[in-house]
Amino acid sequence: MSSQETSQGLPAHLQSPLKAHWGFSDLRPHQVGPVLDLAQGNHVLALLPTGGGKSLCFQLPAVVRGGLCLVVTPLVALMEDQCAQLRQKGIRAEAWVGNNGDRVLDNVRFGNTQFLYLSPERLTHPLFEARCGFWDVTTIVVDEAHCISQWGHDFRPAFQNMTSLHDRFPDAVWGAFTATATEEVLRDIVSQMPQGVHSHVAPMRRPNLAFQVSRWGDRDAVLLHDAALQQGQGLVYVQSRHDSERWSQRLQAAGLAAASFHAGLPAKEKQRRQQRWMSGQLQVLACTSAFGMGIDAPHVRWVFHAGPPPNLESYIQEAGRAGRDGQPASCILYVEDRDFDVMQGRIERQFPEVKQIQAAYQWAANASHATYGEQPESPFPVTESQHLPALRLLSLAGHFDLRERSDASAECGTITWLGSPIHEVFSPSLHSIAQWIERQAPSQPMEVDLSRLAKHLNRSDALTQPSTSAQLRMDLEALDAMGWLDWKPVSERFELTWTMPRQATNTVSVDRSRLELMLRKLRDVQAFAKASQGCRSQHLERSFSDASHVPCGQCDMCTGDKKQWRQALKEDLARGAIQPQEWLLSKPPGHRQPLRALMATWYRSGFIEANQNWIRWSGKEAQG
Structure with a gap:
């Protein structure tokens, strides 16, 4: 990190392990507060920007405090990578993943383990309950803490199990960390932590990121055109596995070294593609949200979104993969008006009506031969995919544990x-x-x-x-x-396990209140995409109550000067007829729609004339 980014005067008992394990002489300014508070035994809630080094904010003080640090995180796929990074630094860390519980928990008890990474679902596991009483837990960390809040964009009910840790480890200091949370979510997180939380909210602004929204032309064709012109490595975010495969083929056909990346790929293949992209063999990945969490890739020069994400929290996280080296980077959202109707339908399908939910519950009872009051122990495959949306809601409500099978080979x-x-x-x-x-x-x-x-x-x-x-x-x-x-x-991707006794089907209901929350968050994305004045960065910051900044000066709205547009169009038309599509494609993506609107206004006013291929001056002088 550069000297301009670091703080001064870090206490020696923190500076020494920072240098020994991480190789840094000091911290970034926004890291100092959380690190000092945790090291001094104060509970901490920290909202830090993407790429802000939040892991170091709890790892350093946990090492200094000694004992065991529990890191409760939803990112199961990254636990082993994070532990491997700590081990490379000479720090003893374990990840409880898969069926390795006996070995890992033995190491925790007898091997002086400093960090144990586990998912929130493990907090009610019999092995955890049987062995945690032997541990010297001094620090408890909630990673991706927005998942603990029912108002968060990625609410995960199993995080409610965190409250049991209050009684188990009353002397432990707590740290909750997230990169995306509204004020409403932050208040909810604090309410579920011990009393006396010290909050640290770093500015969201990443001054090297230039945001644009493209709403002109055929969305996919325009994105492909722009991607082919990019220098350096990039990401194209899509909404589904099928989209990931389709876009990787399109990008390849456009001449880019591209591959897909999504949760459906085998683990080894995901690792291989990630390594090829990190090493520069691939220029771009067409990826779902499965890509990016915890990946240290400072060299990303551009992040495109093919269609809107479901919420601004996801957009900030994904766009924030760009420019982590501090160098200029481009974040462009490509949308068409119909995209929002499609996304709304996708969200609504995640919340089936009560009749569909009860039909899925009855199917599960029949498939597992569960009688009233019985709780079968063995998992069973989901063979009727039409029930998956309802089964996900039933799983969130605590009736089942729905998970993707690790052995689903699909051979x-x-x-x-x-x-x-x-x-x-x-x-x-x-x-x-x-x-x-x-x-x-x-x-x-x-x-x-x-x-x-x-x-x-x-x-x-x-x-x-x-x-x-x-x-x-x-x-x-x-x-x-x-x-x-x-x-x-043939092999099924998902399996179910009963987590409570079966009840009468007609008494089963679930909470569908999150439907309106998710639709409201989608409307926020739509408002961001359709904004025609102001500043993109400020718009994002206002959504998270961080409106302390001046306009960024580099987004499509800050750089959109209508007087300059009119002058540029005049000068080019003065030289002769122009092909409007080629002319618009030569302009920044976020400027094309208002420039197209300017052409239409001049055409209706008689200043220009047009046919299917070109536009030219009509001989009448345009004003301004």
Whole structure:
């Protein structure tokens, strides 16, 4: 970190381990308050910007305080990486993931472990309850603390189990950390912590980030055009796994070294793609929200969003992956008006009516052969995917534990050729597998074993390059997403476990109040996207009650000078007819729609004339 970013005069008992373990001589200014408070035994709530180094804010004081630090986090996939980073620094850390509980908790008790990372669901696990009484817990950390609040964008009910830690470890100091929380969420977090919380709210402003919103033209075509012009590495955020696969193919066809990244990829494949992107072999990842949390990638020069995120909290987190090295970076949201209707429908489908919820509950009872008052112990697969939205709500209400199966290999399934494909330009490997399937399964579903199919295709030279079952599965998912075929894996992705005794189906209900909250948050995104005056950065900051800054001076609204626009259009038309689409594409993405509106105004006023290909002066002088 640069000297301009650091504080001065850190006490020696903190500065020494900071230098020994992390190699820093000092902290950034916004880190000092939380670190000092935690080290002195004060409870802390810290709202820090993305890329603000919040992990160091609790790791350093926990090391100084000694004993065991419990880190309760929803980011299960990153626990082992975070522990590995601590071990590289000479700090003893364990992550309770999968079925490693016995070994990990033995190490905690007998191995002088300094950090134990675990999910909130583990707090009610019998192993935790049986062994936590032997631990010297001095620090308790709630990571991604907005998840503890029912008003948060990513509420996770299992975080309510945190309250049990008050009684178990009454002398422990608490730290809650988040990068995205409204005042309402911050108040809710404080209410669930011990008394006497010291709050630290750092300014959100990242002065090196330039925000724009593109609302002109065909959203996808414009994004592809702009992505092909970018220098450096970037991210394109999408909303679904299918979108991730589809966009990776489009980006490749546009000439970019691209790959998809989403939660449905095997762990090793995700790690491989992340490493290829981090090393510069890939320029861009088409990713869902599964990418980014805890990943230290300072070199991201641009982050595009293909359509609106569900809330501004998600947008700030995802856009905040850009420019963590402090160098200028671009954050552009590409939207069309219909995108918000699509997103609203997607949100509403997450909250089925009571009749659908009770039908899903009855299906689960039948599938597990659960009688009234019984609580079956064994998990069972979700074989009826139409019940998933209702089962998610029932899981949030505490009836079930719904989780994705780690052993869902999807090696077998059925392929159905759909006949009239959507016309897409994609890679030769996808084209060759599509041609082979069209010949082999032109009308009837074909049952396949991917391992055997990959070997057969490799022997027959039907593919442009050798394939594995994992690659073949990803190819089939991509072709399914693009509408060429229907791929149905046999193995089920999700399984259910009863967490309370079965009750009469007609008495089952769930809390659907979060539907209005999520719709309100979507309206906030819409207001941000459609704003026509002010400053993008200030708009975001006002949404989180951080309005202390002057305009950023670099977003599309701050740099949008109508007088200069009129002058530029006049000068270009004075040189002759112009092709409007090419002319608009040469302008910054956030300026194109108002420039198109200026053209339309001049056309209606008779200042310019147009045909399908060009516009030119009509001979009448435009004013201003």
